[in-house]
Amino acid sequence: MEILKFFGTVRDKYLVPFRLIPEGGIPPDKMAFSITLGVVTGVFPVLGATTAISLLLTMLFRQNMLVVQSVQWVMAMLQVILIVPFMQLGAIILKARSVDISLHQISLSFQHGFFTGIKTIGVLHLYAIFTWTLLSIPVAFILYYSFRAVFRKKKVS
Numbered sequence: 351m352e353i354l355k356f357f358g359t360v361r362d363k364y365l366v367p368f369r370l371i372p373e374g375g376i377p378p379d380k381m382a383f384s385i386t387l388g389v390v391t392g393v394f395p396v397l398g399a400t401t402a403i404s405l406l407l408t409m410l411f412r413q414n415m416l417v418v419q420s421v422q423w424v425m426a427m428l429q430v431i432l433i434v435p436f437m438q439l440g441a442i443i444l445k446a447r448s449v450d451i452s453l454h455q456i457s458l459s460f461q462h463g464f465f466t467g468i469k470t471i472g473v474l475h476l477y478a479i480f481t482w483t484l485l486s487i488p489v490a491f492i493l494y495y496s497f498r499a500v501f502r503k504k505k506v507s
Contacts, residue, residue: 378501388421395478440477
């Protein structure tokens, strides 16, 4: 019974919105760009910021909001998984101190005061944003051209 509930949730949250895409479809280039935009913004390493960023970029580039938001929501779990590696890689690239992130480490940073803890967490997020910025552009190009090739081939077939 739980498995049926799970599949019902997946269907309702992730698959049904795609039925709202216009019947004529979306051109392959636009679909590829919309999905790429959803993937790249969906893994932005600050929880709660992805929706605002994806909405802004969707309107800026005039992409399909439904596709971008749906893909961005699907990427939420990957976003959570990638936050710590983004922080660590950013620290390595910037030759900062070694980043050992754990709940214990986070609680220790708040022992010296609330603002000290916020500063520590903020710096770690800046490392993550730096890493995301470096990686997002080449990854976006690779994803866009890969999706575009797939969608063009599918449209021809």
